[in-house]
Amino acid sequence: MxxxxxxxxxxxxxxxxxxxxxxxxxxxxxxxxxxxxxxxxxxxxxxxxxxxxxxxxxxxxxxxxxxxxxxxxxxxxxxxxxxxxxxxxxxxxxxxxxxxxxxxxxxxxxxxxxxxxxxxxxxxxxxNNPLSRLPGNTSILRAMQRVLASGNDYAVCYVDIDNFKPYNDRYGFSRGDEVILMVARIIVNVIEEKAREGSFIGHVGGDDYVFIIKAEKAEEVCRQIIDNFNMVRNLFLNAEDIAAGAFVGLDRRGQETRFPLLSISIAVVTTGEGRYRHSGEIAAAASQLKHYVKRLEGSNYLIERRDSCVSGQEMSAA
Incomplete structure (x- = not known):
């Protein structure tokens, strides 16, 4: 009340x-x-x-x-x-x-x-997220429940910027915010062009995003997002890091580590055939996928379907 x-x-x-x-x-x-x-x-x-x-x-x-x-x-x-x-x-x-x-x-x-x-x-x-102005967690949960209730086959796609914390440490929060906005714009532009009908885009926070599209569009959209990201990501990197193909920063234990250049990982869960009953189950499945796909080199996507996984990799161009 x-x-x-x-x-x-x-x-x-x-x-x-x-x-x-x-x-x-x-x-x-x-x-x-x-x-x-x-x-x-x-x-x-x-x-x-x-x-x-x-x-x-x-x-x-x-x-x-x-x-x-x-x-x-x-x-x-x-x-x-x-x-x-x-x-x-x-x-x-x-x-x-x-x-x-x-x-x-x-x-x-x-x-x-x-x-x-x-x-x-x-x-x-x-x-709404204060930086990207995209819908936040409450809207994301509602969008998931909507597609689950529809009974149709949708793809719930989790996007994560790889090694974002060490990037922030090296380049500063202002440049980090620019990267967050850049990825948000890429996602919005690709979905507007290729999968607008019935779609949803949300920003969980930080460098994590969720978008929901019809399942048959998932592979095409993921490939295009990665292609677009790879075309512009060097604009947010120093020439010396680009030449080295990596940058040095501190890991979560405070130890100096060599990190690959900017890349993104996309974990995709499809909802068809009544496989999932609520948003928590989708999030748990996506978390497992994301854990795997983030270990791969470069920018990648992984689509979990009922009986198989479809993966794709677009190596970041130096």
């Missing part, structure tokens, strides 16, 4: 609206005084704030500042309620950094829709 703080003057929220929201599972806390509302935000922050513009003078702005400074929940969606006539003069959204507005008189069905939209928008925004 979502907890909704309603901050406004007496009678601000119509009884019909309150009845509808509670029927839809919202837990309402109505505050008519600023100190009570601020105390609630600081001590037991709600999931959403419905705020009347002009609430006890400048109390609306003071309550917004309290929400913005809330350490426990710094991203509470704020829906500002105002008179339609107030939109005739341009509002300063720097003073009112809210997420949405609704106008008086409050229409229960419209208010419900705006609250639900604010929650859905927040989930989308904060699920």
């Amino acid at each position: 979502s907890r909704l703080l309603v901050a406004g003057s007496p009678g601000f929220l119509p009884p019909a609206a309150r009845t509808l929201l509670e029927a839809k599972g919202y837990q309402l806390k109505v505050c008519e005084q600023l100190p009570e509302a601020v105390a609630l935000v600081l001590e037991d922050p709600p999931d959403l704030l419905l705020l009347e513009k002009g609430f006890v003078g400048d109390g609306d702005q003071r309550l917004i500042k309290a929400v913005s400074g809330c350490l426990q929940k710094g991203n509470i969606p704020i829906i500002l309620v105002l008179e339609l006539t107030e939109l005739e003069t341009e509002l300063d959204w720097g003073v009112y950094p809210v997420d949405d507005i609704v106008t008086l008189p409050l229409v229960p069905s419209l208010l419900l829709a705006r609250l639900q939209l604010a929650e859905a928008r927040m989930m989308r925004v904060f699920d």
Whole structure:
């Protein structure tokens, strides 16, 4: 259940609206005084704030500042309620950094829709990876469950940049972020071109990605991703490392080690014939595949099918 703080003057929220929201599972806390509302935000922050513009003078702005400074929940969606006539003069959204507005008189069905939209928008925004802007773990799990429920044959593909930590140590986090973005763009561009229908692309975090496409497209897409990666990867390497075909860095035990140049590994699990029941089983199978494929030299993919594995290798060009 979502907890909704309603901050406004007496009678601000119509009884019909309150009845509808509670029927839809919202837990309402109505505050008519600023100190009570601020105390609630600081001590037991709600999931959403419905705020009347002009609430006890400048109390609306003071309550917004309290929400913005809330350490426990710094991203509470704020829906500002105002008179339609107030939109005739341009509002300063720097003073009112809210997420949405609704106008008086409050229409229960419209208010419900705006609250639900604010929650859905927040989930989308904060699920996205902050660097690549690709959907994150929650969306990835939903996409997996969707393809499993469909009963159709899909390929769930896990992409990993090999030896990324030592690369980061040698070249720095800024260059590492550039590589992460480069791989994300390659995946997006290839899938847009070759397997857009029914596809999904997500970013687990760091140098790990997941994409889901129809199974018959898996081999073609994996080959193209590796080809495109090999065409541009030298742009992110120093000339001396390219000439040496490797670079020296520290391994996980802190020992100096010679690492191969940038490459990627793709582990592919297909979902047809009801082989998997939930996303955890797919992740476990992909983990085993990835462990194997990452031990191979250069950029590689490995596709697990019901009775066999199909592998492919594209050696990184120096």
